Amino acid sequence: MALDVSKFIKAPEYGITIVTYRDVFQSSVCDEDRNGKECERLSAVIVLDATEMKRMGIQDGVNVRLTSKCGSIVVRAVSSPREEQKGIGFMVNSPWSNALVYDETTDGIPEFKNIKVKIKVTNEEIMSHRELFPL
Amino acid sequence: MTEMVTWTCTGCALLCEDIQVSISDNRIEHVENACMKGKARVFGCKEQAVPTIHGDKADIDDVIKDAARILRDAKNPLLYGWSNSTNEAHIAGIELARTLGGIIDSTSSFCQGITVNEILSGSVPSCTLEEVREKADVIVFWGADPMSSHPRHMSKYSYFPRGELRQRGYEEDRTAISIDVWQSRTAKICKNGFHRIPPGKDAEFMRGLIEALSGRVPKLSFDYDVKRILELAATLKKAEFGVLFAGLGLIYSIKEDITLLSEFTAALNQFSHYSLIPMAGHFNMRGFNHTLHEKTGHIYRVKFVDGKAISGVEYSVIEQMKRNADAVLVVGSDPLASLPGSISKRLKDIPLILIDPCMNLTSRVADVTIPCSTSGIEAGGTAVRMDGKTMDIHALVQGNNMSDEKIIERIIEEVG
Numbered sequence: 001m002a003l004d005v006s007k008f009i010k011a012p013e014y015g016i017t018i019v020t021y022r023d024v025f026q027s028s029v030c031d032e033d034r035n036g037k038e039c040e041r042l043s044a045v046i047v048l049d050a051t052e053m054k055r056m057g058i059q060d061g062v063n064v065r066l067t068s069k070c071g072s073i074v075v076r077a078v079s080s081p082r083e084e085q086k087g088i089g090f091m092v093n094s095p096w097s098n099a100l101v102y103d104e105t106t107d108g109i110p111e112f113k114n115i116k117v118k119i120k121v122t123n124e125e126i127m128s129h130r131e132l133f134p135l
Numbered sequence: 136m137t138e139m140v141t142w143t144c145t146g147c148a149l150l151c152e153d154i155q156v157s158i159s160d161n162r163i164e165h166v167e168n169a170c171m172k173g174k175a176r177v178f179g180c181k182e183q184a185v186p187t188i189h190g191d192k193a194d195i196d197d198v199i200k201d202a203a204r205i206l207r208d209a210k211n212p213l214l215y216g217w218s219n220s221t222n223e224a225h226i227a228g229i230e231l232a233r234t235l236g237g238i239i240d241s242t243s244s245f246c247q248g249i250t251v252n253e254i255l256s257g258s259v260p261s262c263t264l265e266e267v268r269e270k271a272d273v274i275v276f277w278g279a280d281p282m283s284s285h286p287r288h289m290s291k292y293s294y295f296p297r298g299e300l301r302q303r304g305y306e307e308d309r310t311a312i313s314i315d316v317w318q319s320r321t322a323k324i325c326k327n328g329f330h331r332i333p334p335g336k337d338a339e340f341m342r343g344l345i346e347a348l349s350g351r352v353p354k355l356s357f358d359y360d361v362k363r364i365l366e367l368a369a370t371l372k373k374a375e376f377g378v379l380f381a382g383l384g385l386i387y388s389i390k391e392d393i394t395l396l397s398e399f400t401a402a403l404n405q406f407s408h409y410s411l412i413p414m415a416g417h418f419n420m421r422g423f424n425h426t427l428h429e430k431t432g433h434i435y436r437v438k439f440v441d442g443k444a445i446s447g448v449e450y451s452v453i454e455q456m457k458r459n460a461d462a463v464l465v466v467g468s469d470p471l472a473s474l475p476g477s478i479s480k481r482l483k484d485i486p487l488i489l490i491d492p493c494m495n496l497t498s499r500v501a502d503v504t505i506p507c508s509t510s511g512i513e514a515g516g517t518a519v520r521m522d523g524k525t526m527d528i529h530a531l532v533q534g535n536n537m538s539d540e541k542i543i544e545r546i547i548e549e550v551g
Contacts, residue, residue, distance in 0.1 A: 017334060019316055019317070019334050019384075021280065021283070021317075021319065021384075022280060022283045022284040022416075023283050024170070024171050024172060024282075024283045024284070024286055025171070027172065027175075028171040028172055028174075028175040029175075031172070031175040031176065031180070032175050032178070032179075032180060032181055033180065033181040033182065034180075034469065034472060034493075034494075034495050034496055035182065035494070035495075035496070036181070070475070070476065070477045071476045071477070080317075082317075082318055084317060085316065085317070085331070085333060085334075088316070088317075088334060090317060094472070095471065095472040095473075095476075095479075095496060098472070098473060098474060098475055098476055098479070099475075099476035099479075100476065101475035101476065102475065102477075103453060103457055103474075103475040103477045103478050105453055105454075106391075106448075107390055107391065107448060108244055108245060108436065108448045108451030108452075108453045108454060109244075109245045109249075109387065109390050109453070110245060110453060110474075110475050111387070112245070112383075112387060113334070113383065113384060113387045113388070114334060114335060114387070114388075129472075129496055130499075132476065133471055133476070133479055133480065133496065133499070133500075135483065135499065135500070
């Protein structure tokens with residue numbers, strides 16, 4: 001039986017900044033059913049520049065683990081149809097992006113739109129909201 | 136019998152007052168003119184809240200009594216949420232906070248509250264959305280994407296309509312500008328008026344524009360065509376009636392330097408007439424700021440000590456949930472979904488009362504759940520639109536639950 005060596009190779013990590021945004025389709029679906037699968041499908045996504053994805057060895061549609069200094073989540077990576085600024089990932093504002101937000105502030109306003117994370121490819125499943133906040 | 140009513144939508148802080156709803160036998164059948172957000176609001180959530188204590192179904196009177204007990208026993212109760220409630224519910228909430236000697240704060244604490252503060256303090260000029268529709272010729276969306284956050288904004292007020300002084304509409308009479316970190320849906324409409332800047336560089340770009348308005352060539356630390364910023368300054372100067380819609384992309388980026396907004400509008404107003412409107416999200420985020428300001432002189436983050444209101448960052452929802460609050464009453468909000476994950480995790484450890492029409496993520500950790508009617512659907516009152524205009528909102532149908540206002544009043548009676 002051939003040995004699958006890929007599981008012993010650590011996926012490389014890259015530092016990026018996540019900027020969050022609003023999306024009317026996601027927010028409408030989540031307003032209707034915040035616990036639903038469709039809300040999860042539209043929320044647990046990071047959008048990246050296609051060239052950047054190539055550089056980081058991330059294929060369109062694969063799962064990636066995002067780790068900040070206060071949280072770690074698994075979401076799906078998709079390439080932007082447009083050229084984006086390098087070193088930036090875009091996530092719709094949701095419990096998934098918020099799980100990465102650091103709560104230390106001097107002004108009572110956390111950095112919801114400036115989240116420093118490490119990104120790496122993973123075989124793990126996308127985390128459900130229950131896994132984001134285990135009881 | 137089917138009845139058609141004209142309704143003011145509570146899907147977002149635009150409070151569109153031209154929604155047509157057909158109602159039959161106390162059921163909403165059909166909605167016209169509303170956007171996706173409005174329709175989602177009208178038809179409500181899939182899973183409605185029920186009265187519970189520690190996850191077990193309970194009588195509504197018992198849950199109210201239990202909520203009152205938790206708040207009465209707490210040394211440092213926090214009352215939080217309020218952006219999906221009417222001004223009348225805000226008044227009741229402020230009274231409860233005063234009675235408890237507790238803290239009251241809203242989602243505006245980490246949203247557009249600081250922008251509203253600049254307006255209410257008179258530092259930044261503002262105007263109404265009707266003035267924008269009738270007069271505005273240069274419209275700047277900075278860190279704002281109304282096509283995603285307030286879908287009817289551009290069609291109803293800011294760009295596409297004919298206006299009294301803008302009869303040629305967007306084709307000839309209006310110029311839309313988007314300053315953002317990516318090409319949002321709104322930026323696509325702005326076409327050549329889109330200016331892409333790096334994240335966190337809004338203050339520098341704004342200072343660059345102030346320089347350019349004064350005829351100086353700005354120096355920027357990032358790669359940006361100087362000719363374009365000079366052209367943008369020239370466009371801004373030529374406006375007869377300009378408006379800056381400040382989105383969270385801008386406000387989060389300049390939050391430590393928020394007085395820059397007044398510097399920028401003052402610089403613009405040396406040449407033209409400019410106003411600023413915050414892109415408030417939830418339908419009555421701004422109403423909480425106005426009501427609290429009227430009652431206490433502060434717009435958010437208030438603690439009552441011997442009946443006197445004091446305000447400070449230490450009384451913000453973020454600081455209180457992180458450390459000090461020993462009981463939390465959440466009204467019409469979902470902190471588990473909307474606050475930083477680390478704070479959300481702490482909510483499991485402190486007594487939490489949730490007043491909401493729907494089950495949400497926070498329901499999972501709530502010790503007491505009190506279902507309320509949906510404001511603007513099953514309960515009426517007043518609300519403040521994103522531009523500061525107070526609007527009447529009316530119930531469409533009769534619900535099974537009390538309004539949040541009534542529930543708060545009942546809790547006040549119990550706390551006694």
